[in-house]
Amino acid sequence: MGWEELVGQERVRDTLRRALQGRRLAQAYLFYGPPGSGMEPAALLFARALQCLRGEADPCDACSACQKVRALLHPDVHVLFPAPTDASEEEIAAQRALLAEEPYAELDWSRRALSEERARNKQALYSMAMIEALRRAIYLRPYEGPYQVVLLLEADALRQEAANALLKTLEEPPERAVFVLSTSRPERLLPTLLSRTQKVRFEPLTEALIEEALRARGLGQQEASLLARMAAGNLSRALSLLRVSWSAEREAALRWLRALATGRRLEMLRYVEEAQRISREQLKDRLQTLLFWLHDLWRYRIWPEPKGLYYPDQIEVLARFHRNLPGVDLEAMIAALEEALEAIERNGNALLVCMALSLRLERALRREAVSSWR
Numbered sequence: 227m228g229w230e231e232l233v234g235q236e237r238v239r240d241t242l243r244r245a246l247q248g249r250r251l252a253q254a255y256l257f258y259g260p261p262g263s264g265m266e267p268a269a270l271l272f273a274r275a276l277q278c279l280r281g282e283a284d285p286c287d288a289c290s291a292c293q294k295v296r297a298l299l300h301p302d303v304h305v306l307f308p309a310p311t312d313a314s315e316e317e318i319a320a321q322r323a324l325l326a327e328e329p330y331a332e333l334d335w336s337r338r339a340l341s342e343e344r345a346r347n348k349q350a351l352y353s354m355a356m357i358e359a360l361r362r363a364i365y366l367r368p369y370e371g372p373y374q375v376v377l378l379l380e381a382d383a384l385r386q387e388a389a390n391a392l393l394k395t396l397e398e399p400p401e402r403a404v405f406v407l408s409t410s411r412p413e414r415l416l417p418t419l420l421s422r423t424q425k426v427r428f429e430p431l432t433e434a435l436i437e438e439a440l441r442a443r444g445l446g447q448q449e450a451s452l453l454a455r456m457a458a459g460n461l462s463r464a465l466s467l468l469r470v471s472w473s474a475e476r477e478a479a480l481r482w483l484r485a486l487a488t489g490r491r492l493e494m495l496r497y498v499e500e501a502q503r504i505s506r507e508q509l510k511d512r513l514q515t516l517l518f519w520l521h522d523l524w525r526y527r528i529w530p531e532p533k534g535l536y537y538p539d540q541i542e543v544l545a546r547f548h549r550n551l552p553g554v555d556l557e558a559m560i561a562a563l564e565e566a567l568e569a570i571e572r573n574g575n576a577l578l579v580c581m582a583l584s585l586r587l588e589r590a591l592r593r594e595a596v597s598s599w600r
């Protein structure tokens with residue numbers, strides 16, 4: 227397995243293979259494109275090809291160097307990524323292990339339980355200490371591979387001080403060093419840093435490519451196609467979604483809807499109260515499943531044998547809901563959910579957002595006029 231591990235991105239692959247073939251290398255590259263399009267796996271493959279003992283454009287994946295890079299254990303490949311200031315050694319090691327196992331894995335700190343303290347420290351950044359440690363490491367001679375390879379993932383998380391320290395490194399680079407910075411937000415990088423890099427642009431992945439990549443990872447047709455649709459061009463997001471227990475979230479969301487539809491307010495309040503105890507990401511997942519379910523209901527209403535449902539296994543539940551509550555204002559419910567998701571995304575108070583959402587859904591279920599609560 228070599229470059230074919232990279233999903234899509236033929237143009238990127240050609241560019242990098244050409245550079246490797248003649249070892250005509252830039253000192254620093256900037257991989258940029260939408261999140262989850264493959265910048266991190268491409269950077270790791272590039273590092274593997276640079277260190278591979280065969281020295282060809284494709285990593286052989288069999289030599290000891292290839293295996294060490296793959297496991298993120300090669301002493302001359304420095305893989306750096308931002309972390310929240312309060313992240314523990316174990317949490318950072320866990321992210322590295324995840325990346326070694328699945329290069330498309332999302333560097334995701336948002337699923338940590340959301341205590342007040344952690345909410346304040348959740349922004350992942352590069353610390354000055356990380357760049358200083360890197361500088362100490364790379365000014366030593368490479369002692370195993372032919373290059374020193376430095377990968378800085380999510381390089382937009384380099385703030386002023388750390389960015390300047392990196393810039394200084396690029397201005398007096400150690401011998402035979404190759405830097406790869408990756409980012410989905412190149413506009414946030416220091417212009418002086420940007421100008422020192424050769425740009426490599428990544429395209430968003432198509433739904434078909436994501437579906438194929440998920441199938442290659444052992445998923446069934448139905449699940450792969452659902453996740454590919456939800457992922458909107460982001461394979462890393464699709465893999466994160468895989469870890470969510472969709473049926474459990476959907477059940478919780480539907481219980482809430484039933485409580486609203488039947489006027490069981492105590493039960494509804496219990497659900498709303500729970501919203502402030504689960505993580506923001508879990509709350510988003512839960513609201514998202516309900517949104518998909520309502521989209522399915524909408525399709526069912528206009529076409530009793532609908533194709534392309536998000537949850538084809540739910541057809542009987544849909545039929546029952548439609549029979550019992552034929553007159554609900556579905557458009558209003560969908561709009562209310564979309565706005566609640568946006569509010570959560572913008573860091574709105576989970577309890578208030580869910581309370582307001584409940585009231586709006588309740589009214590829509592009873593088909594009263596609703597005014598926007600935003």
Ligand SMILES: [Zn+2]
Pocket residue numbers: 277278279280285286287288289290291292293
């Ligand atoms: Zn090799």
